Amino acid sequence: MKNAKIEWTDHTFNPWIDCQHVSPGCDHCYAEAQNAFRKWNGGTWGPHAPRKQTSEENWKNPIKWNAGARAFKREHGRRPRVFCASLAGVFDKQAESTWRHDLFPLIRECRRLDWLLLTKRPQDIARMLPADWGGGYRNVWLGVTAENQTYFDQRWKHLQNIPAIIKFISYEPALGPLRLPKDGPVPDWLISGGESGGGARPLNPQWVRDIIKDCQNRGVALLRHYTNSGEPTTVIRSSCSRAWPSKRRSARTHLGREEAWLTGSWSASSRCVYVEGKAS
Numbered sequence: 001m002k003n004a005k006i007e008w009t010d011h012t013f014n015p016w017i018d019c020q021h022v023s024p025g026c027d028h029c030y031a032e033a034q035n036a037f038r039k040w041n042g043g044t045w046g047p048h049a050p051r052k053q054t055s056e057e058n059w060k061n062p063i064k065w066n067a068g069a070r071a072f073k074r075e076h077g078r079r080p081r082v083f084c085a086s087l088a089g090v091f092d093k094q095a096e097s098t099w100r101h102d103l104f105p106l107i108r109e110c111r112r113l114d115w116l117l118l119t120k121r122p123q124d125i126a127r128m129l130p131a132d133w134g135g136g137y138r139n140v141w142l143g144v145t146a147e148n149q150t151y152f153d154q155r156w157k158h159l160q161n162i163p164a165i166i167k168f169i170s171y172e173p174a175l176g177p178l179r180l181p182k183d184g185p186v187p188d189w190l191i192s193g194g195e196s197g198g199g200a201r202p203l204n205p206q207w208v209r210d211i212i213k214d215c216q217n218r219g220v221a222l223l224r225h226y227t228n229s230g231e232p233t234t235v236i237r238s239s240c241s242r243a244w245p246s247k248r249r250s251a252r253t254h255l256g257r258e259e260a261w262l263t264g265s266w267s268a269s270s271r272c273v274y275v276e277g278k279a280s
């Protein structure tokens with residue numbers, strides 16, 4: 001059973017709550033607004049607000065999802081995904097390091113779940129990973145938010161050097177153009193979307209056309225889940241059973257015109273399958 005409304009995950013798990021603004025992508029932070037309303041952390045937010053660890057009961061949820069993961073896979077054809085810390089920062093310096101020491105064993109234990117760790121603080125990832133991280137846990141995808149080219153350039157340079165089974169970019173909210181490098185390492189997966197909600201900053205459709213083209217050219221799987229530009233909304237889902245194939249060369253991808261589509265047969269073992277559908 002999914003507990004997340006976010007298009008690209010099935011569950012959200014918050015080991016703690018509270019965070020602080022890092023860059024312009026945070027200006028309309030959903031978590032901050034929700035915290036002000038629901039008072040999860042007394043309504044406080046930001047650099048001077050103490051982070052609050054969530055309840056023991058909440059920490060048991062991933063164990064339950066992990067127990068149901070086989071059934072989920074039978075139903076959905078892929079492993080369940082958990083976006084960790086939608087209301088906080090996994091690599092936030094102000095979160096107690098002992099909480100992270102508890103979090104990573106839980107992640108490792110719940111090995112039938114794919115954990116998505118998305119951050120705007122990639123410069124802190126390496127020193128906060130557990131000692132047994134090695135080449136990356138098989139069930140953890142590491143991602144950075146890049147709302148425009150400046151933040152892509154700043155953050156990807158850190159992430160590209162950290163071992164992880166899948167690396168991804170969240171180009172959301174897209175606040176400016178972003179082009180992938182023509183050569184050198186690129187992420188495995190990219191999520192793109194415009195800002196939503198009141199006062200949403202506009203998205204230029206040309207940014208979307210450009211990033212679709214770059215993903216096509218560099219063999220990057222794309223999930224484009226909505227825009228706020230009045231364009232047709234196309235959803236492209238990628239589904240990986242376990243590890244992303246390392247030989248991107250063998251990918252057959254095609255993205256066509258404005259109505260993007262992508263089909264993949266990534267490797268001899270065909271571990272990755274793509275399906276597409278229209279967002280409602």
Ligand code: SF4
Nearest residue numbers: 019020021026029031
């Ligand atoms: S990093 Fe995320 S959770 Fe933290 S303030 Fe920015 S948008 Fe909000």
